[in-house]
Amino acid sequence: MLEEALAEIRSAPDARALQQVRVAWLGRKGRVTERLKTLGGLAPEERRAAGAEINALKQALEQAFDEREHELEAAAVQAQLERERVDVTLPGLRPAAGAHHLLSQVMHKLTDVFRTLGYEVVVGPELEDDHHNFEALNFPPEHPARDTQDTFWTSDGRLLRTHTSPMQVRYMRDHRPPFKVVVPGKVFRNEAVDTTHEAQFHQLEALVVGERITMADMRGAIEAMAVALFGPGTRTRLQPTFFPFVEPGAEFAIWWTHPKTGKEEWLELGGCGMVHPNVFRAVGYEGVTGFAFGFGLERMAMVTYGVADIRDLYRGDVRVLRQFRGVA
């Protein structure tokens, strides 16, 4: 009897079948119950022995039922889990990953560096006038230096700023030294557009003015930036040049390893110099010195990230924009 019952229990395929088996054996009319009912007709001695036997049988069956129940529960969980199986190799459902424009990344990388060095970040208008873009920066009218600026003029006599330097004038008019500022922003030159020249590009300009700011301070600032961008040991080079709004004026270059060619070389970045006394005069400063330097972001972005055609930066082709994800 035990074997028969156990066989039925163990072969019950699911909880419902198991319940039926339970009823068939342990139910009110179950075979074990029926058997218990027969005990009454037995002699006391036999009854005790038979009762013990049936109880043992009953216990064995209860245990078997429990085990089977657990088995079936476990199987059900397994089955449920199986049904919940996912193909983890299918693509996820997601919003697209966004990206800062490469030039924004370069700009923010630089403003981060300068903020860390204690500079204030300021911005200014792109539509400027002759006074701020040229005259206050010591470009006299009809000076050949204006030729280097290829200016976009507007029909109402204004101009698109050719450099971020007009902000030197604006900032100095509104503030008193000492200060350290950087000005990132768009600038415009009316020159032929090709793979390395755009009519619109970005500059970053630094201006530091105090009681005695020296050319060595200027070199220190350029070097600090270079080290922050390109790592310790980065060298800088200054060579004399001319910008109307500085005297002395210089070009600066950074000795770096070209990421594409692996070649070490001078990367000529931009211009710098000591603020020209005429610029200080134009903003009413006396008894101070200062330096300014500035450079183009596109060039830095292009050489750093291997952009071959500057126009790719402005087309808005998302196949290009997407590649800027996480560059910084």
Next chain:
Amino acid sequence: MRVPVGALAEMLGELPSVDEIVATLDGLGLPVDAVLELPGAPRGVLVADLIDVRPHPDADGLTVVRVRAGEREAEVVCGAPNARVGLRSAWVPPGTTLPALGQTIEAREVRGVRSEGMLASPRELGLFDHQGGLLVLGDDARAGSELADAWGPETVLELEITPNRADATGLLGVARDLAAKLLLSLRDPSRSETLDLGDPDVFDGLHVEVADPERCPRFTLRRIEGVRVGPSPVWLQRRVAAFGLRPRNNVVDVTNLVTFELGQPSHAYDVRALTGGVLQVRRARAEERLRTLGDDELALDPDDLVIATPERAADAAPGRLAAAAGSRAVGLAGVIGGAGDSVRDDTSDVALEVAHFDPVGVRRTARRHKLHTDAHYRFERGVDPALPERASARIAALLAEVAGGTPHTGVTVVGTVRAAPAIDFRPSRVAWLTTLEVSADTQRAMLERLGCHVTIVGDDAWSVAPPSWRVDLGIEEDLIEEVARLHGFEHIAATVPNLAFVPPAGDPTHRALRDALVENGFLETISYAFTGAAELAAARAPAASVVLTEPQGVERAVLRTALYPGLLAAARLNHAERDLALFEVGRVFGAEERERVALLLRGRRLVAPWRAGLEVDFFVAKGVLEQLAERFGAALELRPAAADHLHPHAAAEVLWDGRAVGQLGRVHPEVAAAFELGETFVAELELPLAVHAPALTPLPRQPFAERDLAVIVPQGVTFAELRGALAAVAGPWLISLEPFDVYEGEQVGEGRRSLALRFRFRHAERSLADAEVEACMKEVMQAARAAGYTLRT
């Protein structure tokens, strides 16, 4: 500016290596852009005379030329227009390799005539860029000799000259800097002791009258007689070619040589073209015209300074000139000469003009007529005003040498040289500004080597008179730079200033905004500040108010008045991309310049290639702004508001903290169609968007009670209106009122919709009793009914 190293050596003697010269010039602020190795004449090319020229029997335009090169004679087929008997030129015998052509010339048949090699143009020989005819050589070239023996290779440095260094537009200025830096002695060809400056007291038959001494402070005219115009000697052609010019004839080549050598432009007239030997320097008359050497017909402006000569001999008497209307312009002062008045092949007597003109006037004239000449380039920067007499003497001496001319003993000189004022200079300021330690003695020696005259006035007080050729030296800082330049910028240390300056915080580049959008899946674009009026119109953006005068094409002619047209154009460019989320932060130019952000959305926001994503609709777009506002701690509200570029019924004004900052909406289907787009959503907001620092609100201790109510309202009643009306009567405990379902359809009838609303109530200090909440809802329902709305149960 091209600097032949050979020419430098003539002025400086022994020179260091080319690499060292380049490094020195770079360090002096005369950066070398390129080092050019100009080839000499190819080996094997012989100087030869053309002794017979006859037409090719079987080809128009070709000639058969007999050449004689010393002992050798040969016949060559030639196509050059200047092949004529008596011409001395270069013969390329068979077997000679011409690198410029990349080929070896062999004897061959040309239309049935055997050609023994070829006669070559300067370009074919690789000498200079001219292929309009054969190389023309002078008597100095010996027929039969190898041209390469006289015309060897030359190293040329291509210098970038900054606008301040007028002196370095001549070789002499470059040599002066090198001499000062490398402690070399300088041989200045304009200061040769053999030069004859001419005697101003001797009358040579030429008269000059300067009517505008402001614009022409100095004018010299020198007569050189008996000039034979012809080809320049090889050394001169080679030198002129090394400067990047095309050799013309000996007179022109000499004036060009001196322009590049000394930086002093000049002009040679045929004396016959000067009526009565008279030249006048005056302003142009209105409607006066001039045909230039470059063969342009210029309409002159009264601001133009011209060189003129009387129309009639009767007007040529001295003293009558200024009054005479009857003079005609023969040149544009300091810019370009006139056609027909200059030296011709048969010129014998030359009147040589070497003058000084006001830089600003020359620049105005050159710009007005869009002329770029070697003369104007130098004059507008500032030629040494003390140079004309010596440069004239140098030219005269060269014309005597290469053209057989005889300079007249007289010279006409008008005007005086004004010396530039001396500069007050404190040698201590060099260290103050640059930190370079240069002793006062060394500084003085440096300044003197550069041509300055130093007078010690007192302790740390010098008076420094700059040389006439350094028109860029005007203030103390200029002299500091001179000292620093000669000492070497490489010695400047790197220090950090100790400044008492604390930068204020702030986000002027809108970085938080950009970060939020990028995290939300947007790609940042940067488009052009300039655009086309047509694109603005197609996008229904405000018409441009700022117009460029010289744009790069009509598509870049005006400044943008909105950012979204640039995003629409980007969306059009990216037509293959189903899903787009773009933004741009930039400036727009209406009545005033404003900074804005614009967003564009189309396609899906949540995407998997194998599953339907979340299609962008108005509310997806709005959600972007809501998220932004939440992040910035600002209140966002949208109000229905029409905008030209937006769908009339899916357009809203955006209020940020209650302030109208822009629009959000679906692009008007007509605008979308103009950009070849489907359903697209754009927003454009003024920057900066207010940001509020978060402050922690204590968490509520009491539970809230929640009640739902569906209200059927006519279409046109907005959720905001309904909420406003109901919240006003819902009592003080209402903490939120949100829609949880919006239904339109049969069950509520045409022209109506059902808004299912969820109300939450909370008392700050205690639990609310059911009855209290019910009382509030009763007020709400009454108000809804009173407004004529149906309640749905």
